[in-house]
Amino acid sequence: MKKFLKRFYVFLIFLFLYAPIFVLIAYSFNSSRSRGAWGGFTLKWYRELFMDREILSALKYTIIIAVLSAVISTILGTAAAIGISQMRKFPRNIVMNISYLPVLNPDIITGVSLMILFIFANIKFGFKTMLIAHITFNTPYVILSVMPKLKQLDTHVYEAALDLGATPWYAFWKVILPQIMPGIVTGCLLAFTLSIDDFVISFFTTGVGVSNLSIAVFSMARRGVNPKINALSTLMFLSVLILLIIVNVRMSRDIKAKKQKEATLV
Amino acid sequence: MNRKSIMAYPYIVWMVLFIVIPILLVFYYGFTMESSAGLTFSLENFKRFFEPVYLMVLVRSFILAALSTGICLLLGYPLAMILASKDFKRKNMMLLLLIVPMWMNFLLRTYAWLTLIEKKGIINSLLSNLNLPTINIIYTTRAVVLGMVYNFLPFMVLPIYTVLSKIDKSVIEAAEDLGANSLTTFKKVIFPLSLPGVISGITMVFMPAVTTFVISRLLGGGHYKLIGNLIEQQFLSVYDWNFGSAISIIMMIVILISMGILSKYEEVREGGGIV
Numbered sequence: 001m002k003k004f005l006k007r008f009y010v011f012l013i014f015l016f017l018y019a020p021i022f023v024l025i026a027y028s029f030n031s032s033r034s035r036g037a038w039g040g041f042t043l044k045w046y047r048e049l050f051m052d053r054e055i056l057s058a059l060k061y062t063i064i065i066a067v068l069s070a071v072i073s074t075i076l077g078t079a080a081a082i083g084i085s086q087m088r089k090f091p092r093n094i095v096m097n098i099s100y101l102p103v104l105n106p107d108i109i110t111g112v113s114l115m116i117l118f119i120f121a122n123i124k125f126g127f128k129t130m131l132i133a134h135i136t137f138n139t140p141y142v143i144l145s146v147m148p149k150l151k152q153l154d155t156h157v158y159e160a161a162l163d164l165g166a167t168p169w170y171a172f173w174k175v176i177l178p179q180i181m182p183g184i185v186t187g188c189l190l191a192f193t194l195s196i197d198d199f200v201i202s203f204f205t206t207g208v209g210v211s212n213l214s215i216a217v218f219s220m221a222r223r224g225v226n227p228k229i230n231a232l233s234t235l236m237f238l239s240v241l242i243l244l245i246i247v248n249v250r251m252s253r254d255i256k257a258k259k260q261k262e263a264t265l266v
Numbered sequence: 267m268n269r270k271s272i273m274a275y276p277y278i279v280w281m282v283l284f285i286v287i288p289i290l291l292v293f294y295y296g297f298t299m300e301s302s303a304g305l306t307f308s309l310e311n312f313k314r315f316f317e318p319v320y321l322m323v324l325v326r327s328f329i330l331a332a333l334s335t336g337i338c339l340l341l342g343y344p345l346a347m348i349l350a351s352k353d354f355k356r357k358n359m360m361l362l363l364l365i366v367p368m369w370m371n372f373l374l375r376t377y378a379w380l381t382l383i384e385k386k387g388i389i390n391s392l393l394s395n396l397n398l399p400t401i402n403i404i405y406t407t408r409a410v411v412l413g414m415v416y417n418f419l420p421f422m423v424l425p426i427y428t429v430l431s432k433i434d435k436s437v438i439e440a441a442e443d444l445g446a447n448s449l450t451t452f453k454k455v456i457f458p459l460s461l462p463g464v465i466s467g468i469t470m471v472f473m474p475a476v477t478t479f480v481i482s483r484l485l486g487g488g489h490y491k492l493i494g495n496l497i498e499q500q501f502l503s504v505y506d507w508n509f510g511s512a513i514s515i516i517m518m519i520v521i522l523i524s525m526g527i528l529s530k531y532e533e534v535r536e537g538g539g540i541v
Contacts, residue, residue: 006351009344020378023382076276081274086270104525109518116291120291237366237370244365244366
């Protein structure tokens with residue numbers, strides 16, 4: 001009985017989490033525009049979605065900005081993490097505490113403060129400002145993912161490489177970089193997903209004609225319900241689901257392979 | 267070795283330009299007023315915020331966010347406990363399912379509820395088909411709380427789950443051996459040990475809830491202004507940057523202080539991460 005109650009509770013919560021999403025998916029195939037009635041199966045909204053210039057350009061900007069900001073903030077952040085770890089304690093603490101600001105501050109304040117800066121400096125709002133904003137809030141996350149790996153680093157290996165005649169650059173490339181790679185990859189992925197998902201900061205830093213998917217959804221939803229958004233949600237839900245399943249399967253396969261390897265070694 | 271700190275310089279320049287200067291500008295505008303002699307120093311903006319109209323907005327934001335956080339805790343803690351209990355099968359599958367909605371764009375998640383609870387929305391058309399009275403919660407504070415709970419529930423469950431699944435089972439067994447019933451074990455052993463996760467969860471729900479302006483705009487229809495809406499309005503429609511900056515400063519200080527206090531209580535932040 002207790003077990004049944006537990007299961008029932010879990011079921012209810014997941015129903016709460018998924019019912020809205022499934023309703024959206026179902027109604028993305030509804031040919032009637034009103035949600036009260038089911039007008040039969042259709043792919044009309046998907047066709048319209050792919051012909052909607054606004055959404056297509058938003059999709060384009062979302063991806064371009066996510067890729068660019070992830071790459072730039074990964075390079076900037078990794079270099080910064082290496083540099084910061086070599087600093088004396090006092091300047092290091094200052095830099096790290098300032099880097100925490102965009103992480104801890106509410107998004108709306110980061111967005112508003114950047115907006116003031118761009119107006120103050122007379123920079124035209126658009127692609128450039130949005131990219132700068134994304135790099136700004138992404139880089140601290142990269143630093144925070146690379147930093148722990150640098151702390152685990154054994155400096156003797158690097159020194160050994162130098163003693164054996166490697167140039168500092170070669171030693172960095174061959175010794176340090178491979179060791180901190182997991183942190184860099186995590187940071188890069190984090191930056192990419194944060195950028196794709198961002199609404200608030202983009203909302204304050206974008207200009208006419210440049211918007212990402214979140215902004216497009218917001219301006220459509222403000223005008224009321226639109227079946228094209230249902231179609232968009234369905235596509236995004238499916239891509240997230242597939243992506244997570246792939247990641248999960250690969251991870252569990254890695255763990256299994258590792259276990260097998262250990263077993264054969266023993 | 268120390269030459270390598272040069273590598274941080276590009277970032278430091280970036281940081282000064284795009285983190286430090288913008289924040290300083292917010293402070294500059296917050297502490298000045300437009301007057302005939304240009305911008306002059308003034309505390310007028312802060313004084314204005316303590317007028318009842320605006321204070322109400324702050325109070326409402328805190329009440330709604332606290333209510334949503336409380337509901338998330340009440341709903342989320344049992345779920346985390348069930349998921350963490352060892353006789354629960356398909357644990358990884360369930361955790362994955364919990365994370366999937368978090369990865370979906372949160373505007374779409376909020377929008378989903380819009381279609382459900384609309385006046386002529388799906389829930390109401392179902393209810394009227396069954397000849398039941400329809401519900402009217404769209405554009406009310408209840409809809410805003412619903413949207414917050416829906417959006418932030420996984421952020422409550424995950425940190426609590428992480429902490430609960432790390433609790434040494436022998437401690438619980440020891441409590442049972444010593445004659446504690448399950449309620450006492452929970453009160454005296456499990457709950458105190460899970461406190462870091464609870465605090466982490468509260469932070470992760472309360473902070474975004476108190477500053478949101480999207481949920482209140484879409485589900486509250488703009489009738490129930492929250493502090494986030496007030497800031498957005500000052501910058502994007504009223505163009506009173508000075509007042510908007512003052513509100514931002516107040517909010518920033520309140521949040522940074524509460525984060526500081528809370529972080530003293532949680533040591534297990536890492537590992538309780540989102541991903």
